[in-house]
Amino acid sequence: MPTIQFTPQLRRFIAVPEVRSEARTLRSALEDAFAGNPLLRGYVLDDQGALRANVVVFIDGERCHERVRLDQALQPASTVYVLQALSGG
Template structure:
């Protein structure tokens, strides 16, 4: 199963999950995570369901460029890292 890992920056808001999914694409994999952890959705997606500007996703070491459809394919052994950028000085 593909594994979704969420960055530690979100730890101050909620317990961070590591989610396993058999989803065929990123959107379905994220939906699996959001079903189990609904508050997570608002930190990752905007009101239109698009990836927030301050979030980056890497799938098997490659940055996902698709921020609207989120239809990147996932494989049974995929490692997905969802990173929230830090700001401040």
């Protein structure tokens, strides 16, 4: 069962526990995470449903470059990391 993990930076602002999902695509896995915490959606997706510019997703160590459809396939043992970029100096 795929696992979705969120960066500690996001956890500073909102509860984002590790999520286990039977989803077969990235978008479906994210929707499962949002179902558990609807406020999380606004931190990860923009108002058009695409990844926010400051969010990066890795699936099994590979960066996802498709930011709109989010239709990347997940395997039963996949690990998805959702990271929010930090800025500042």
